[in-house]
Amino acid sequence: MLSLPLLIWQLAFFLFPLLFLVALSFWTVRNFQMQPDLDFGNWERILTRRAFWDAYLLTALLATASAVLTSLIAFPAAYAISFKVSDRVKQWLIFVLIIPFFTSYLVRVYSLQVFLSDAGIINAFLGFFGLGPILMLNTLFGTLVGLVTLCLPLVVLLQTFSLNFVDRDLVEAAHNLRCGRLRTVLMVIVPSARVGLVIAALFAFILSFGDFVSPLYLGGGNPPTLSIMITDITKSGQQWPRAAVVALMMITTLLTVAFLAIQFAYKERGK
Template structure:
């Protein structure tokens, strides 16, 4: 017991120093005020009332939540065929190589990947140059919600494929063989055996996608044009507008609370039924 406590102390201290303490300071700052562009430690609810009653905040909240949820859905659906192929249809050597190739994008800075995406989707970019001889285009993606979603997918899709692949690989092969022996076709086996068995991993992958997209700042700025603004853009705007860190802290605190609620709900969805059976 003492041995476990000693080894568990460094991570605990790390979390206290670099997560709990900054989070507590962030929450405390939401009750401060700004006078003459200077932060004044206070105990006021004015920042909460201003943000919660502001129409621009409600619009940004709904917009950010919707884009993050849409990205999680698209990434989950697009990644599943690739993950299924990696898990069941390829030789181990080929699978290892492709998994390595999915990891490679994480070696490159995310802003660099976003700048590269701009080259593809700019009005004179690669995609429009390819479709112009066919009589299509130009396709407008930059400075639109579609551009923001594309940026979110650039960030999250490789991770979703990896998580789904590992989840599918952990499904017992005996269950799949039993389904085939009982006359289930491939599609029915996927829907009734593989997906339920890999449910936890699939939900965790979707949850990671939502969390990363909900708080991302780079894609909405450089691909979405920050119009309409997401919550991350709104935080920066509040800081630039009169150096109002307390209002920005309110937006950040609401984002953290939203992520906690979403993650709790998704984990309950992933483990709830299994826990009920026990």
């Protein structure tokens, strides 16, 4: 059977490690050794800590901001690509938007550091016009720039594909019925492409929620996000059970958000 290798591989090396994470979160650490246990101490320690909830809030906020911002920036572009350009230009643009997936995100972030730093490209450019250096690196703004860079190509592509499926006759009909331009976009195009738009935003949320590179190297890592917390805890020794608790909280959040988003996407139109 051809189906079995994939099934076995994903059971053994994907599902099982994730389930193992659940077990791990109940283990205890004694003398720098992890011991199998059924102990709620890790959960208690993490969930009663202020720092964890601060990080949780920050991460959720950043991911939401990134999803909303990326969707808003991407939509006019996707709209233009889907509706306003010739087929050849469309194909060419889609091809160009795939290129970033083959470039290293790390290198891009490093490059962004050079753009955003105090003595960096953007501030030097502003300096020509006598505008003082603006602090961008190691701020939330820096983090957001990185996250949008990460998500934008994917979101534009997903939005473009969903807009391609919008029935052109509907748009024509709206125009014939004297529906205004903006109103057509908001009342006809956006609702018909809702599933794709929501899924695109969901992907942006998931990517931003789990990313630790932008918050660390563009946001300065302080205060930490949840993913920075996980890498810190894992790096600094044998407290993996606590890192597992943080990871499980992240997964729970992501599953909830994904579930709600998909519910919303497929909800019956109207009421």
